[in-house]
Amino acid sequence: MLLKSKYTFWVSTQRTQTKIDKDNYNDNLYKVCNFETAEQFWMYYQWIAKPSTIPEGCQILLFQEEIQPMWEDKANQNGGRFVFRCKNNVDRVWENILLSYIGNQCTYNEFICGVVVNQKRSFTQVSIWVKDMTSYQMQDDKITQWVKEMFGINELEFVQHPKS
Numbered sequence: 001m002l003l004k005s006k007y008t009f010w011v012s013t014q015r016t017q018t019k020i021d022k023d024n025y026n027d028n029l030y031k032v033c034n035f036e037t038a039e040q041f042w043m044y045y046q047w048i049a050k051p052s053t054i055p056e057g058c059q060i061l062l063f064q065e066e067i068q069p070m071w072e073d074k075a076n077q078n079g080g081r082f083v084f085r086c087k088n089n090v091d092r093v094w095e096n097i098l099l100s101y102i103g104n105q106c107t108y109n110e111f112i113c114g115v116v117v118n119q120k121r122s123f124t125q126v127s128i129w130v131k132d133m134t135s136y137q138m139q140d141d142k143i144t145q146w147v148k149e150m151f152g153i154n155e156l157e158f159v160q161h162p163k164s
Contacts, residue, residue, distance in 0.1 A: 004104045006036040006065035013058055034065055050091045051117040051124050063114030071161040075113050078132035080160040084153045090124040108143045
């Protein structure tokens with residue numbers, strides 16, 4: 001089944017001992033695969049590490065194929081990310097977010113650039129990256145409400161991307 005968009009899985013092996021800047025972030029960011037069908041997604045997904053198994057400081061990222069998973073990408077400039085912490089059932093939450101995103105189940109998919117899971121010391125952080133929404137002020141609240149309801153998240157924070 002052909003998906004509405006093409007997507008790319010990425011991994012970042014950045015360790016927390018090093019201060020992250022643009023250069024070392026890029027050096028530790030690896031494209032894993034591209035896919036455009038549900039069958040390809042499942043083929044790759046079964047081989048990609050689950051969030052509960054990745055080392056501290058590492059990330060798994062899924063972005064639309066034409067969008068680089070960095071603040072400097074044109075699609076991400078002036079955008080931000082909805083961030084929440086996940087201590088339990090992180091693999092299930094991550095899978096549900098991925099399926100909702102690639103399955104176009106979100107009313108606000110047009111604003112979403114990608115999703116990221118990042119292993120911290122005592123919790124897992126999940127981020128939903130969104131495009132510049134300055135002309136869509138009302139959408140922030142609607143997306144926040146959708147994420148909370150869809151995934152049972154109580155605390156959700158919006159973080160503006162730094163200016164590049």
